[in-house]
Amino acid sequence: MPWLTPVLEHFGQALDQGRLPHASLVTGERGVGKRQLAERIAALLVCDRRAPGMRAPCGECRQCQLRAGESHPDIRLYQPEKSRMIRIDQVRSLSQFAVASPQVAGVKVAIVHRADQLNINAANALLKTLEEPASDVVLLLLQESGRPVLPTIRSRCRILPVATPPAEEATAWLATELNASEGAPDPERQALALYLAGGAPRLAMELLESGFLDQRDAALDAFRQFMKGAITVAMTARAFRDLGHEATLNLMEGWANDLARVMAGGLARDPGIAEVVRYLAQSNPPWRAQQLVDAIRDSRRALVNNVNPELETDRLLIQWRSLMPGRRRSAG
Numbered sequence: 001m002p003w004l005t006p007v008l009e010h011f012g013q014a015l016d017q018g019r020l021p022h023a024s025l026v027t028g029e030r031g032v033g034k035r036q037l038a039e040r041i042a043a044l045l046v047c048d049r050r051a052p053g054m055r056a057p058c059g060e061c062r063q064c065q066l067r068a069g070e071s072h073p074d075i076r077l078y079q080p081e082k083s084r085m086i087r088i089d090q091v092r093s094l095s096q097f098a099v100a101s102p103q104v105a106g107v108k109v110a111i112v113h114r115a116d117q118l119n120i121n122a123a124n125a126l127l128k129t130l131e132e133p134a135s136d137v138v139l140l141l142l143q144e145s146g147r148p149v150l151p152t153i154r155s156r157c158r159i160l161p162v163a164t165p166p167a168e169e170a171t172a173w174l175a176t177e178l179n180a181s182e183g184a185p186d187p188e189r190q191a192l193a194l195y196l197a198g199g200a201p202r203l204a205m206e207l208l209e210s211g212f213l214d215q216r217d218a219a220l221d222a223f224r225q226f227m228k229g230a231i232t233v234a235m236t237a238r239a240f241r242d243l244g245h246e247a248t249l250n251l252m253e254g255w256a257n258d259l260a261r262v263m264a265g266g267l268a269r270d271p272g273i274a275e276v277v278r279y280l281a282q283s284n285p286p287w288r289a290q291q292l293v294d295a296i297r298d299s300r301r302a303l304v305n306n307v308n309p310e311l312e313t314d315r316l317l318i319q320w321r322s323l324m325p326g327r328r329r330s331a332g
């Protein structure tokens with residue numbers, strides 16, 4: 001992932017000069033490779049043969065072998081489990097790990113994947129570790145763009161931003177990764193995945209490999225039928241359920257933005273929705289697109305408060321269909 005090189009270089013220089021921060025906050029879009037970066041840094045930190053100028057672990061020493069077996073006792077990863085949040089007992093375990101002596105390496109590395117998903121008690125517990133760091137522990141906190149991290153935590157970290165690579169670089173990387181295996185999706189499909197991933201290459205790969213794109217096709221197909229009045233809200237919502245609510249909202253937000261774009265004389269980015277939005281753009285004033293975008297944002301906020309996601313999907317679908325000519329009165 002060549003776009004990680006500048007951040008790695010920045011970190012490596014700090015390491016070479018003995019100004020390594022105790023805690024770093026790696027920020028960037030979802031699926032841009034923050035975890036891979038943190039794992040690479042951790043690997044470099046524990047490597048026995050680390051020398052100035054090295055930006056990759058040797059791959060041969062005992063530490064590197066342990067790490068390759070994914071059982072290095074001095075590297076720990078903490079991430080949200082079923083609750084979608086990092087719980088206080090996970091942070092307590094991190095705090096114990098931070099003060100204990102390293103078992104086999106000269107340093108311990110704790111990676112907190114999704115430091116933006118700490119509940120308030122967990123965040124406060126982590127703050128204690130950040131305030132009094134042991135000298136032989138390095139904390140790598142990862143933050144997804146747009147998801148806040150407590151300012152008290154943020155202020156104790158050095159910020160390492162990972163930029164989303166330019167489209168050409170992302171496209172080239174994705175093609176190289178995918179074409180190495182048989183049955184690679186065609187370039188059009190790869191471009192769509194990259195678009196749906198907001199340009200983040202790792203996420204695009206995940207979408208392709210997890211079958212997400214096929215589920216999205218099914219939802220899109222149901223949506224088109226629904227807009228024509230061929231199937232019910234309930235049937236349509238069912239097609240979206242497999243995607244999950246967050247992905248449903250992302251998809252619909254993309255479509256609403258495409259509608260706004262077409263209304264302003266531009267082109268839809270999602271080719272699957274182009275025909276529908278062209279039709280809607282002819283018969284609706286521009287503020288209707290903004291209204292949809294707002295409704296989707298409201299729904300996203302409501303998600304935090306444990307609303308019923310299916311009811312939210314129904315509500316949004318009904319709002320979409322109210323844009324169809326002749327449907328306004330009955331659906332509005």
Ligand SMILES: [Zn+2]
Nearest residue numbers: 047058061064
């Ligand atoms: Zn090594």
